[in-house]
Amino acid sequence: MVSPWGDLAPKRRRFGPVGRSVVTLGRRRGTYTYLFARGAFCQGATAPNDSGFMTAPYRCWAEVDLDALRSNLAWLRHRVGPHTRILTVVKADAYGHGLKQIAALLMQSGTDIFGVANLAEARNVRLVGRGWPILMLGACLPEDVSLVVCDGIMPTLSSLEEARSFSKEAQRQNKTVEVHLKVDTGMGRLGVCPEGAANLARAIVRLPGLRLAGLMTHFSAVEDDVAFTRQQEKKFAEVIKAIEALGIVVPYIHACNSGGVLFEPKALYNLVRPGLLVYGIIPPGKRKPSAMLARHLKPALQWKSRVTLVKEVPAGTPLSYGHTCYTRRRTRLAIVGCGYGDGYMRSGSQRASVLIGGQLCPVLGRVTMDQTLVDVTALPHAKVGDEVVLLGRQGRREITAAQLAEWFGTIPWEVLTNISYRVPRVYRGGQAS
Template sequence: MRPLNGIGGALIVDDSADADPQSTLDALDWLQAVTDGGQHRAIFVFGDMDYLGDYSQRGHRQVGQQAAGIVDLLITEGAEAAAAGRAALDHGLDRRQVLITYGADDVITRLKSVETLSPDDVILIKGGATARMERITRVLLADNGDRRYLPRAGLLFESGSIISHRPSWVEIDLNAVAGNVRMIKKIIGKDVSLFAVIKADAYGHGAIPVARTALLNGAEMLAVANIQEALDLRDAGIDAPILIMGYTPEQVVRQAVRQNITVTLYDLELARAFDRAARDAGGKLRCHVKVDTGMGRLGVLAPDAVAFFRSLVNLRNLEVEGIYTHFATADEDPRFMNDQLEIFRSVLLPLRAGGFTFKYIHAANSVATLTNPDAHFNAVRVGLAMYGLRPAPHIPYPPEFRPAMTWKTIIASIKTLPEGHPVGYGSTYRTTEPERVAMLPVGYADGFRRAPHVTPVVLVNGKIAPVIGRISMEKTVISVDHIPEAAIGDEVVLLGRQGD
């Protein structure tokens, strides 16, 4: 452990070289000893511990349990360390004393912007080697010259290294998600609520870490596809409002009531069944009504909407807090989107005149959020844009947005093939001259599709390299004739950015 001077006069104790359960518990004992008596505030910043295998959950929870009796503020970073945060809550720490994060930026923002650090603060920073918790220490230092004392100070890279047993892996940049959410909030303004759409495991980015990151950076509600996705979030200790945008079976309404989960209404008989189930559960079921203005899927048809709401008045166990619709062609046909918008407004007008009020009125998806302020109402639902994905090539896209997902592999072999040499199954490609090629240990079994009539490209050392021949189950060949520096072990990006 190394004591260092921090911003605001705080004492930073960097113990980020490595961590296991016993060394972390010993560090917490030390923190208790130096802060005992109440004159100093004990802050513990904790990252994932490495290589615990089946013991990981238990080991991280042990740390959280002990921290609950020692620290004034616990901040965790990472999926494994989150278990320590939940354990601390289970053992008595107030929710205001625990912050569960999945990115260094959120930790730094809390410590630099929300907390006012002072000479009365002692900050213990600890985590496994791959957690790279010294990244947090270096930002909190009062003297940048002290960075030379930090573990791995001589490394040239800033992000944590990826250790994978597979030669193909996905990296999720939650700091990119955080920045994208903040930019979306800047676009829509403080009076419009942001619903973070995290259905389908947050579009493959990881629902729980994305949910926490979005909420920490300005999202007010989460939107999912079904009850199971909502319950997974509740099981992870996320207590923010959640809207189920898809079908909810009558049999799970009791769980929705008890877990404070909001469902979508679009059918009167189903609404009556929900009302009975909520009454039996002894509570009220929060609901948003979906209006079909041209999508043709779930939703009350616009001409039937007013009668539908009048029928809901008698269902005393339903609390209708929102109304919404969904655009079918926002990225393709703005005129039809505006037609849908007018239909939606034509539904809202008589409802408001009839005395109906709504906490949330929402219609905008990512495209409408970025291009049509008239569609914002007082809430928007954003999925693709939050992950830094452009909804369509022609859609205006803030340059500050960053894609959160990168799919990578490595070069496993390089050789020069003679003229006329076939490549891959079916010999669909033959060299026309001596050609330098590289083999990648990834294929359609990993999801790297061999779509017909499409020539995929990858990035090697920041340069585009085309796939040649058919993609096999676990092998792909690329041409690197124009990349003479390419070598075995070089990183290859299949999806995302590399270099400039």
């Protein structure tokens, strides 16, 4: 059987969720991290490229720098200080970076708590390593209560009915469940109203099998609306005061998401919940951090594809589905092996650009499921196999998550989490310190 590595087949490989091996690739010898990308081994690498990543023969792939994530977490710890713990949000497949791999790195790097959206994500974190507290930020479905209690996952509570359900199950399993009470100070989603928070907290501490481990709220416009955020802070502070007046001691108080960490230092309390910042991206909005602050963050993910065909077409040629674009001159086209099936949004049609040879090349016509057309008339040397950067840096130019989100008419969160499951993640770094 012919090896998928071809003539550069490694002499030794170790497979596993976080397998690490010293391998010899041709004349190059080095230590690389091999990881399962959503259940499929990231294989077929040819040789390390200039950035240190394996240049894989993939049509479309994402490169994740685990050392950048480690650096971002270290900066966050410095930012919040020694008395505030960090709950790292890894929901939505760790913002598209790969939950199991990122969880393993964060365990090595000393995160305090993991934040997930649902039971399935929590159990995936448990598969990587036990012993870390996990807070389920989303609501728990009734049929999941028994498993949440069994696995020792902390649920977020918004009502007395939820509290009673967990109390009943905790008694049945002869366990104590640590719960976090959420207060809705202006998001309109999960959470008890501020006026009812103290009474609900008192009811929770009286229910057998429950321990009130946390009190939380969520800022809804911290990157844009200072006045509204301060109103939320005031409401939350009043709730804290009312609960303390009842003699209830809550170990963890938390409100700050990524924007809160950047812009609301007085609301850090003793736990923060960064998401986007962990992955090296500043939340967009009217409020901007200083350039010095922004320099400390390193985007961890680059999204790439390759040129699959180059051809010239005459002026007046209709392009892609619906003929929404016609060439105005003789045009050199590059077909890129990526489309909306990979998460490259159709809304970027005729708005987005990619990087080829360090130059921005505009998208022409509609983005299709598996392929995208770009104009490389200004790049006479562009050829089949060339690397195409959809998100990230190439040469001196960079397409940021914020820029790509603007082209797509969305937000960086959606750009990252929309990268398809069929796009393999290739990992670098992450050596234990």
